[in-house]
Amino acid sequence: MTGGPAAGLVIAALALGWVAVRGSRSHFVCPKCGAAFKAGIATFMLTPHMMGKRLVRCPNCNNTEYMAPVSDSE
Numbered sequence: 001m002t003g004g005p006a007a008g009l010v011i012a013a014l015a016l017g018w019v020a021v022r023g024s025r026s027h028f029v030c031p032k033c034g035a036a037f038k039a040g041i042a043t044f045m046l047t048p049h050m051m052g053k054r055l056v057r058c059p060n061c062n063n064t065e066y067m068a069p070v071s072d073s074e
């Protein structure tokens with residue numbers, strides 16, 4: 001009773017949880033106006049991403065582009 005579909009589900013759940021935690025502990029800095037803002041966890045998981053960057057929209061100036069998430073502890 002090891003492996004199989006159940007193991008795949010557990011791995012998928014862990015991956016989703018990791019992304020959610022990572023998203024909740026990071027923010028973005030708009031390269032256009034310098035505003036720092038948080039993206040929602042759903043946004044973090046659902047937005048297109050490329051080379052570690054996420055397509056997000058700045059709530060301050062509405063600039064939309066790929067931005068790298070910055071850890072809140074930095």
Ligand SMILES: [Zn+2]
Binds near residue numbers: 059
């Ligand atoms: Zn901005």
